[in-house]
Amino acid sequence: MAKFLNFDALHNKIMIHREKVKSLLETEEFNREVTVMGWVRTFRNNQFIAINDGSCMGNLQIVVDFNNTDEALLKRITTGAAIAVKGIVVESVGKGQKVDIKATSIEILGDSDPEKYPLQPKKHSLEFLREIAHLRFRTNTFNAVFKLRHALAFAIHQFYNEKGFVYMHTPIITASDAEGAGEMFRVTTLDLENPPLTEDGKVDYSEDFFARSANLTVSGQLEGELAAMAFGQIYTFGPTFRAENSNTTRHLAEFWMVEPEVAFADLEDNMQLAEDMLKYVINYALVNCKEEIDFLNNRLLEEEKTKPQNERSELSLIEKLNFCLANDFERLTYTEAIKILKASKPNQKKQFKYLIDEWGADLQSEHERYLVEKHFKKPVILTDYPADIKSFYMRQNEPDEQGRKTVAAMDILFPGIGEMVGGSQREERMDKLVARMEELNIPQEELWWFLDTRRFGSAPHSGFGLGFERLVQFVSGMGNIRDVIAFPRFPKNAEF
Amino acid sequence: MAKFLNFDALHNKIMIHREKVKSLLETEEFNREVTVMGWVRTFRNNQFIAINDGSCMGNLQIVVDFNNTDEALLKRITTGAAIAVKGIVVESVGKGQKVDIKATSIEILGDSDPEKYPLQPKKHSLEFLREIAHLRFRTNTFNAVFKLRHALAFAIHQFYNEKGFVYMHTPIITASDAEGAGEMFRVTTLDLENPPLTEDGKVDYSEDFFARSANLTVSGQLEGELAAMAFGQIYTFGPTFRAENSNTTRHLAEFWMVEPEVAFADLEDNMQLAEDMLKYVINYALVNCKEEIDFLNNRLLEEEKTKPQNERSELSLIEKLNFCLANDFERLTYTEAIKILKASKPNQKKQFKYLIDEWGADLQSEHERYLVEKHFKKPVILTDYPADIKSFYMRQNEPDEQGRKTVAAMDILFPGIGEMVGGSQREERMDKLVARMEELNIPQEELWWFLDTRRFGSAPHSGFGLGFERLVQFVSGMGNIRDVIAFPRFPKNAEF
Numbered sequence: 001m002a003k004f005l006n007f008d009a010l011h012n013k014i015m016i017h018r019e020k021v022k023s024l025l026e027t028e029e030f031n032r033e034v035t036v037m038g039w040v041r042t043f044r045n046n047q048f049i050a051i052n053d054g055s056c057m058g059n060l061q062i063v064v065d066f067n068n069t070d071e072a073l074l075k076r077i078t079t080g081a082a083i084a085v086k087g088i089v090v091e092s093v094g095k096g097q098k099v100d101i102k103a104t105s106i107e108i109l110g111d112s113d114p115e116k117y118p119l120q121p122k123k124h125s126l127e128f129l130r131e132i133a134h135l136r137f138r139t140n141t142f143n144a145v146f147k148l149r150h151a152l153a154f155a156i157h158q159f160y161n162e163k164g165f166v167y168m169h170t171p172i173i174t175a176s177d178a179e180g181a182g183e184m185f186r187v188t189t190l191d192l193e194n195p196p197l198t199e200d201g202k203v204d205y206s207e208d209f210f211a212r213s214a215n216l217t218v219s220g221q222l223e224g225e226l227a228a229m230a231f232g233q234i235y236t237f238g239p240t241f242r243a244e245n246s247n248t249t250r251h252l253a254e255f256w257m258v259e260p261e262v263a264f265a266d267l268e269d270n271m272q273l274a275e276d277m278l279k280y281v282i283n284y285a286l287v288n289c290k291e292e293i294d295f296l297n298n299r300l301l302e303e304e305k306t307k308p309q310n311e312r313s314e315l316s317l318i319e320k321l322n323f324c325l326a327n328d329f330e331r332l333t334y335t336e337a338i339k340i341l342k343a344s345k346p347n348q349k350k351q352f353k354y355l356i357d358e359w360g361a362d363l364q365s366e367h368e369r370y371l372v373e374k375h376f377k378k379p380v381i382l383t384d385y386p387a388d389i390k391s392f393y394m395r396q397n398e399p400d401e402q403g404r405k406t407v408a409a410m411d412i413l414f415p416g417i418g419e420m421v422g423g424s425q426r427e428e429r430m431d432k433l434v435a436r437m438e439e440l441n442i443p444q445e446e447l448w449w450f451l452d453t454r455r456f457g458s459a460p461h462s463g464f465g466l467g468f469e470r471l472v473q474f475v476s477g478m479g480n481i482r483d484v485i486a487f488p489r490f491p492k493n494a495e496f
Numbered sequence: 497m498a499k500f501l502n503f504d505a506l507h508n509k510i511m512i513h514r515e516k517v518k519s520l521l522e523t524e525e526f527n528r529e530v531t532v533m534g535w536v537r538t539f540r541n542n543q544f545i546a547i548n549d550g551s552c553m554g555n556l557q558i559v560v561d562f563n564n565t566d567e568a569l570l571k572r573i574t575t576g577a578a579i580a581v582k583g584i585v586v587e588s589v590g591k592g593q594k595v596d597i598k599a600t601s602i603e604i605l606g607d608s609d610p611e612k613y614p615l616q617p618k619k620h621s622l623e624f625l626r627e628i629a630h631l632r633f634r635t636n637t638f639n640a641v642f643k644l645r646h647a648l649a650f651a652i653h654q655f656y657n658e659k660g661f662v663y664m665h666t667p668i669i670t671a672s673d674a675e676g677a678g679e680m681f682r683v684t685t686l687d688l689e690n691p692p693l694t695e696d697g698k699v700d701y702s703e704d705f706f707a708r709s710a711n712l713t714v715s716g717q718l719e720g721e722l723a724a725m726a727f728g729q730i731y732t733f734g735p736t737f738r739a740e741n742s743n744t745t746r747h748l749a750e751f752w753m754v755e756p757e758v759a760f761a762d763l764e765d766n767m768q769l770a771e772d773m774l775k776y777v778i779n780y781a782l783v784n785c786k787e788e789i790d791f792l793n794n795r796l797l798e799e800e801k802t803k804p805q806n807e808r809s810e811l812s813l814i815e816k817l818n819f820c821l822a823n824d825f826e827r828l829t830y831t832e833a834i835k836i837l838k839a840s841k842p843n844q845k846k847q848f849k850y851l852i853d854e855w856g857a858d859l860q861s862e863h864e865r866y867l868v869e870k871h872f873k874k875p876v877i878l879t880d881y882p883a884d885i886k887s888f889y890m891r892q893n894e895p896d897e898q899g900r901k902t903v904a905a906m907d908i909l910f911p912g913i914g915e916m917v918g919g920s921q922r923e924e925r926m927d928k929l930v931a932r933m934e935e936l937n938i939p940q941e942e943l944w945w946f947l948d949t950r951r952f953g954s955a956p957h958s959g960f961g962l963g964f965e966r967l968v969q970f971v972s973g974m975g976n977i978r979d980v981i982a983f984p985r986f987p988k989n990a991e992f
Contacts, residue, residue, distance in 0.1 A: 018760055020728070022660070037760040038728075039953045054728035054759070055660060082955035084760075110924065110954030117952050134719075134945040135952070137726030146727070150663045157653050164518070164551060167646045171983045172668070172712075172735045173681075173750055175990040185669075185705070186688070187681045187712065189739045192699045195688055203688045209681070209739055209749070210990035216668075216683065223630075223983060223992060230633030231642070232516070232534075232550035239668045239734065243685045243705055253705070254669055263550070264514055264533045264580075428606065449630040449992050456613050456631070457535045458606030459578035487667045487719060494671040494706035496719060496945050 022055035024099055030089050036060065036101060037084045037109065039138065042121050043077045048094075049103075051083065057143055057291050061092065061100045073106065079121055080112030080138070126483055133487055134496055141299060144292035145484055148285060149472045151292075155284035156237060156258055156468075159277055165233040165260060170220030172239065175212050176446050183243045184215040185253075216241035219465060220259050222393075222450050225426060228261035228461055229453045235260040237468070245491050249480040250418065252469060254489040261463035267395075267408040267425040270462035271381050274412055274421050275329050277466075278379075282321050285475050293318060293475075300477040313416075317477040320415070329379040329412065335359065335400070337382055340375060341367050359404060362389045368413045378415070385409045392436050394424040395460075410464070417474050423464020430454040518551035520595055526585050532556060532597060533580045533605065535634065538617050539573045544590075545599075547579065553639055553787050557588065557596045569602065575617055576608030576634070622979055629983055630992055637795060640788035641980055644781060645968045647788075651780035652733060652754055652964075655773055661729040661756060666716030668735065671708050672942050679739045680711040681749075712737035715961060716755050718889075718946050721922060724757035724957055725949045731756040733964075741987050745976040746914065748965060750985040757959035763891075763904040763921040766958035767877050770908055770917050771825050773962070774875075778817050781971050789814060789971075796973040809912075813973040816911070825875040825908065831855065831896070833878055836871060837863050855900065858885045864909045874911075881905045888932050890920040891956075906960070913970050919960020926950040 019034045038053030038060075046066040050059035062085050066074060077083065087101040094100070114120070118132050119139065129136040136142045160167065173187050189209040190196065196204040205213040220236040227234040236259040243253060260273065286293060297317040304312045315323060341347055341356040346366075354364045363382075372380050384397060387405040394407035412421035427433040433454055437444055444451060472484040482488040487496040515530045534549030534556075542562040546555035558581050562570060573579065583597040590596070610616070614628050615635065625632040632638045656663065669683050685705040686692065692700040701709040716732040723730040732755040739749060756769060782789060793813040800808045811819060828836075837843055837852040842862075850860045859878075868876050880893060883901040890903035908917035923929040929950055933940055940947060968980040978984040983992040 020660075037955065039726075039955075054662075054726050080953045082953040109956065110950070110952070112952040134722040134948060135726075137723050143726065146662060146664070146723070149665075150657075153663050153665075154653055154657045157650055161646075161650045164516075166550075166642060167649050168642070168982055169645075169649075169735070169752055171750060171985060171990070171992070173737075173985050173990055185683045185685060187683060188688070189681060190688065192682070192684070192686065192688065192691055209741075209987060210985070211988040212990065214990050226630040226992070227633050227642070227982065230535075230550050230631075230639065239665070241669075245705075254667060256665055452630060454606070456606070456608040457576045457578040459533065460605065486664055486723065489667060489669050489706070491705060492707040494667070494669055494708065494710050496667070496722070 020055040021051065021053045021058065021060045024060055024089065024101070025056065025058050025097070027089060027099060030091060030099075032089050033086065033104070034089055034101065035084065035086050036062075037082070040077055040079055040081045040083060040112070042079060046074055049077060049083070049085075051085070052138075054143070057140055057147075057295060058097075061094060061097055062087065062106075063090075063093070063100050063102050064106070065103070069106075073108065076108045076111055077106070078112050078114045078117070080114075080117040080119060082109040082112075083107065084109055126480065130482060130488075137486075140295060142483075144289075144295045144299075145472070145476050145478060146486070147292045148289050148296070148476050149484060151285050151289050152281050152472055152475060153237070153468070155281040155288075156277070158284070159280045160235045160260065163233065165235045166227065166231040168220070168224060168227045168234045168236050169238060170217070170223040170236045170259075172217055173210070173214050174217045175210060175214050176222070184218060185241050185243045187214045187216060218242060219257065221261065221463060221465065222447070224259050224261040224463060225453055225461065226449065228263045228463070229457065229459065232263045233260070247491055249482070250470070252481055252485060252488055252490055255481075255485065256468040258466040258468055259463060261461065263459050263461045265425075265462040266460055267383060267410060267462060270423055270425060270464060271329075271331065271383070271410055271412075274410075274423065274464050274466070275381070278412070278420070278471075279325050281471070282475060283325055286318075286321055286325075293321070296476050296478075320477075321475065324379060327378050329381050330376045331381045331383065333384040334363075334382055334386065334406065335384065335404075337363070337367075337371060341370065344370060344375070346370060360386050360388065365418050368418050369415075372413045372415050372418075379420075380413045381410050382413065383408070383410045385411075387436075390424070392440050392442055393426050393433070395427045396432050396436070408462075412464075414470070414474055417470050419467070420470050420474065421464050421466050423462065425460065425462040428454060428458045428460050430458065516551040517547065517549045517554065517556040520556055520585065520597070521552065521554050521593070523585060523595060526587060526595075528585050529582065529600070530585055530597065531580065531582050532558075533578070536573055536575055536577045536579060536608070538575060542570055545573060545579070545581075547581070548634075550639070553636055553643075553791060557590060557593055558583065558602075559586075559589070559596050559598050560602070561599070565602075569604065572604045572607055573602070574608050574610045574613070576610075576613045576615060578605040578608075579603065580605055622976065626978055626984075633982075636791060638979075640785075640791045640795075641968070641972050641974060642982070643788050644785050644792070644972050645980060647781050647785050648777050648968055648971060649733070649964070651777040651784075652773070654780070655776045656729075656731045656756065659729065661731045662723065662727040664716070664720060664723045664730045664732050665734060666713070666719040666732045666755075668713055669706070669710050670713045671706060671710050672718070680714060681737050681739045683710045683712060714738060715753065717757065717959060717961065718943070720755050720757040720959060721949055721957065722945065724759045724959070725953065725955070728759045729756070743987055745978070746966070748977055748981060748984055748986055751977075751981065752964040754962040754964055755959060757957065759955050759957045761921075761958040762956055763879060763906060763958060766919055766921060766960060767825075767827065767879070767906055767908075770906075770919065770960050770962070771877070774908070774916070774967075775821050777967070778820055778971060782814075782817055782821075789817070792972050792974075816973075817971065820875060823874050825877050826872045827877045827879065829880040830859075830878055830882065830902065831880065831900075833859070833863075833867060837866065840866060840871070842866060856882050856884065861914050864914050865911075868909045868911050868914075875916075876909045877906055878909065879904070879906045881907075883932075886920070888936050888938055889922050889929070891923045892928050892932070904958075908960075910966070910970055912975075913966050915963070916966050916970065917960050917962050919958065921956065921958040924950060924954045924956050926954065 038051040041050040049062035087103040092100040196207040384406040408425035414420040534547040537546040545558035583599040588596040692703040880902040904921035910916040
């Protein structure tokens with residue numbers, strides 16, 4: 001009969017003999033003794049413990065001989081408690097699983113007071129879980145989301161590594177405010193109560209840590225270009241920042257970007273690289289995260305059921321991912337897109353909030369969604385935007401027959417997400433680049449190092465930025481960007 | 497006879513047919529036409545162009561028929577210029593290479609004025625190259641260093657991915673000043689000229705972007721622990737920051753850290769994981785970066801020759817790396833280390849700047865170097881440091897027979913580098929953790945989420961931090977940490 005004893009010296013050398021739930025769920029070797037550790041998900045009838053150790057989404061069933069178990073111990077087997085179990089691998093008595101562990105001894109490693117533990121075995125809203133982001137990884141949904149996030153990150157590294165790209169860590173703290181984005185976070189060690197002042201009463205940044213005004217980067221691109229002009233092909237994968245006061249389901253103040261930059265590449269090469277990469281990583285996730293994607297697929301189907309019929313998605317998550325792999329992204333110019341939008345029903349019927357009136361208008365989310373979700377029903381690459389709504393470093397196209405100026409930009413728009421990728425061929429011609437910087441009052445002195453790439457051995461080159469959280473959103477089907485990053489940063493929130 | 501003509505429409509669709517230098521240097525297919533693009537390294541006798549495109553360290557030789565080439569074009573083939581060459585793959589006429597390209601046409605993509613281009617085909621000092629960090633990737637040394645950095649980063653991801661760890665992106669901006677490090681960068685959007693004030697005249701951070709005072713993270717560990725308590729095994733790999741005013745060859749204000757955290761693991765598991773990881777990635781580099789490591793090995797041998805005999809290293813770089821793989825790291829306690837240091841010659845002869853007098857002293861770089869480089873001559877893992885010189889979250893050991901308090905910490909010391917890894921088993925016992933926090937005046941309210949892991953399902957767990965740049969230094973043999981990160985950040989410097 002089973003005896004329940006504390007392990008001796010369990011707190012030393014414990015991992016060495018621990019077996020993971022994932023491997024036990026797949027084992028074919030029965031009637032052997034194993035040690036397993038994890039957290040209690042449920043404990044039914046004083047008899048069946050479902051234990052999870054994070055190694056997979058599935059739980060392992062521990063069968064307890066409750067007649068021969070100390071009652072005080074049984075009471076401590078509560079949802080969330082950490083336990084160590086020694087037991088025998090047996091064929092499962094229940095349905096839906098192959099393996100049970102018949103416990104021979106159990107130790108409570110850490111209790112979890114059921115009166116206080118916020119995660120009980122019931123459905124919690126995503127909003128509630130956001131408040132306890134430090135615990136939400138312990139739910140199936142977030143287990144799946146963050147496993148998927150891991151897999152996508154790894155797939156990105158693998159994709160670029162296989163292609164011979166060099167991974168660059170571009171600086172997080174930068175002194176240049178070059179893109180003129182304006183919405184940057186300042187980084188400082190000055191005493192804000194009493195900052196040093198210059199003679200004319202301004203804050204004296206020459207006394208700051210970097211002896212100048214410094215910010216958090218909004219993009220690694222400019223530095224990435226420097227490296228591409230030596231290695232030929234590089235990518236960055238790091239955090240970027242926007243101090244924008246936007247409280248939406250699509251924006252974060254701190255997010256991760258992937259920014260490849262390729263020498264001797266034009267806009268078409270750039271589009272191909274982006275499409276190849278997206279398909280590679282989506283396929284990687286489908287192959288390597290089957291359990292997680294199945295779960296998220298079902299989660300989304302359940303969520304869809306709560307919506308009115310006409311708002312439901314035509315495709316399930318898995319269908320959407322496979323559809324992406326099977327079809328070429330639709331490529332068209334901004335000018336062609338404007339024609340489609342102008343003639344579209346929501347524009348004609350004035351259902352758009354921002355009506356498309358004339359060439360030159362910046363596209364809003366509603367327009368992008370119309371093109372992707374209604375008109376083409378697949379990912380769309382829009383190219384050759386008006387120069388006036390794009391950045392100074394983008395390559396200037398020849399003006400069209402009507403004299404309109406465009407740049408060799410490309411944005412990739414995804415259903416449900418909007419802009420997933422933004423990129424361009426870069427302006428490699430010094431004279432044109434400098435002329436544009438002058439037009440926009442961008443100081444050349446500050447960017448002397450950037451201009452040096454055009455001064456010495458300039459070459460055509462292209463690159464793009466991928467918003468990593470938006471990719472995770474697309475592949476996981478999560479509607480709110482705050483649910484795909486561990487500890488989201490947004491206005492008035494930097495908890496945890 | 498060769499004619500030199502500009503390509504038609506070269507600036508469109510150029511990458512598609514471009515062949516890389518790396519593949520051409522290895523090709524066996526002769527007498528075919530190829531297009532190659534890259535930067536001129538040297539141009540000898542108006543006849544031999546050495547071209548490099550970053551795909552490997554080696555250059556490809558282009559043979560120019562200078563009798564039939566426009567002189568104006570020849571003049572523009574200068575060091576650093578970007579060129580596109582069409583030509584025939586032929587067996588090389590020279591020694592040391594297999595393949596030449598017999599040029600049929602050449603186009604200058606971007607000039608490089610030899611009067612102004614700072615990188616000429618001669619040896620430049622590392623100090624000089626640091627001033628032009630935007631161009632130094634174009635040298636062989638930095639090509640090798642950053643290819644190696646890439647390979648080491650990829651190897652780290654691969655190591656953890658294979659072991660089933662989940663890659664977490666812990667937040668860069670944090671509101672907690674929990675470690676009491678003090679030396680943090682503030683992140684703010686307040687107007688420093690005119691910050692909002694509270695009634696008692698202090699800066700009112702409730703009006704700042706995050707509605708509270710916020711900083712750049714010094715470590716992802718505390719958040720990593722939250723995730724480890726759900727996934728079992730996680731790691732971070734991201735930038736961390738120290739606003740320390742240290743101008744050394746070993747410190748940066750912005751650097752990258754790898755921080756694994758493992759549930760159900762003790763200090764011994766932790767040491768084993770760190771040693772396994774270091775050996776895995778060093779081995780990966782030796783196998784995958786042979787060309788780069790050979791180059792750096794020779795570079796170091798040359799550098800050593802300039803030193804007096806008695807200061808030269810006994811082992812070459814490659815020997816040092818292989819030695820690391822072949823030997824177990826030496827494990828000993830702090831207490832044992834103190835005994836060795838106390839009895840050591842430099843301590844007896846008062847050659848140490850900080851003499852080792854009694855138990856409890858913090859080890860200085862000179863002591864670590866003595867242990868690693870003189871006494872054991874291999875990597876050393878020091879464990880069980882005095883509690884007073886380590887962080888609050890480290891697991892408290894039982895006091896020793898003399899009543900001295902230690903914690904289950906471990907530091908891995910490497911020859912020439914010093915501390916490469918710092919880690920510990922974490923204090924999982926709520927009462928002991930809280931008592932220590934009270935002793936050190938660490939506010940518990942701020943860390944409510946961290947304490948929750950001990951409140952709900954606490955379990956033994958361990959983790960460490962690896963300074964990524966120090967790893968790159970060790971494997972590349974570069975003496976200055978500023979030479980292994982693209983754009984180093986240190987006091988008074990945030991250029992590029």
